[in-house]
Amino acid sequence: MASPFKTRNDRTDMPELPEVETTRKGITPKANQQVIKAFIVRNASLRWPIDLTLKQKLPGLVIQSINRRGKYLLLKTELGTLLIHLGMSGNLRVLPENTPALKHDHVDIVLENGYLVRLNDPRRFGSVLWHSANEGSVEQHKLLAKLAPEPLSDEFNGQYFYEKTRNRKVAIKSLVMNSAVAVGAGNIYANESLFMSKIHPQTMASKLTEKQCELLVNNIKKVLEAAIEQGGTTLKDFMSPDGKPGYFVQKLNVYDQAGKPCPVCGTPIERIILNQRASYFCPKCQKT
Structure with missing residues (x-):
């Protein structure tokens, strides 16, 4: 069976890496080290279908770290890591838990501290994927394994x-x-x-x-x-x-x-x- 991660041409260069890093820095203060209360999916049809079993898996888990690899945001928990890509038009925002959803607000990660992390993606080229801890390091994920060294690292010289x-x-x-x-x-x-x-x-x-x-x-x-x-x-x-x-x-x-x-x-x-x-x-x- 062909890998599902090769079915569409990777033309997602907006937002670019600095925007993704800005997003990582923006969501970290309210989301890092917080317990996930609920995982709400309004539209699972993004670049790849969202695993709906995450609605049962994620509640109760702590977001242990929020990192970035290339243009992917990595939200690590004890059981695995969420890989979020903003695609060509997506954005993540930290909002009060009771903020009404608008058009194109597809996913909410609701936190027990009264906030939520919301993915808005009008063109739906973004993705929310799950890498189980049982599968090894998230760096081994198919979408990350062949990436070059991070551009600001010493390895990129x-x-x-x-x-x-x-x-x-x-x-x-x-x-x-x-x-x-x-x-x-x-x-x-x-x-x-x-x-x-x-x-x-x-x-x-x-x-x-x-x-x-x-x-x-x-x-x-x-x-x-x-x-x-x-x-x-x-x-x-x-x-x-x-x-x-x-x-x-x-x-x-x-x-x-x-x-x-x-x-x-x-x-x-x-x-x-x-x-x-x-x-x-x-x-x-x-x-x-």
């Missing part, structure tokens, strides 16, 4: 990335967005980090020097750290846990800036489609 680019006859932007090679550099941040590194998005990955790989990795870290610090990029579909839009104070240099002057040289920013994604670059600063 120039030498690692240089080795991954050898003999890779693919555009560097595509490789940066390959979660088996680099986690977290979605379309916005891939565009920005390549601009900061003066690397054209269509440059063949195998042509990058070790020095270029070191620079690119450092800039991926910088742009993600800045976004996390400032709350995430403003996306019309993203809402932070307190119900206010996410934001990214730092001015985006090239993303969605087609026709506008490059902030470095003044040359108009250009836009191309690369692997069905919009790519933005300065033709003067980022030569092929």
Whole structure:
């Protein structure tokens, strides 16, 4: 039987990693170390069907930790871990327990402290999955096992990335967005980090020097750290846990800036489609 986790193309790059990390930080104060009172499912038909037996399994369990792996939020309990992905339009909010549900409010994790964690997902590309403790570490889950090292970790470094680019006859932007090679550099941040590194998005990955790989990795870290610090990029579909839009104070240099002057040289920013994604670059600063 084919794995259910390969039935749909993984095109869920919004919200991006900084928004997910902002969400993790937002729900942690009210949800971490709290007892689950109820698990309410209004619509189980997300990217993959929600296991409805969780309505019996989860009540009484303590949320022992709230972590993130890539774009997945991991809510660990004694019996297993909930893996939550926000898809393309989802958000988690912490609300008072008696807050009426609105359209697209599909799942509530009700806590005994009088709050609930609510998943709202208009497009239903998000997911709520369960990894039992009997199956081993959650890192062994099919959706996590092949992920690259976390982008802000020491394991993600120039030498690692240089080795991954050898003999890779693919555009560097595509490789940066390959979660088996680099986690977290979605379309916005891939565009920005390549601009900061003066690397054209269509440059063949195998042509990058070790020095270029070191620079690119450092800039991926910088742009993600800045976004996390400032709350995430403003996306019309993203809402932070307190119900206010996410934001990214730092001015985006090239993303969605087609026709506008490059902030470095003044040359108009250009836009191309690369692997069905919009790519933005300065033709003067980022030569092929």
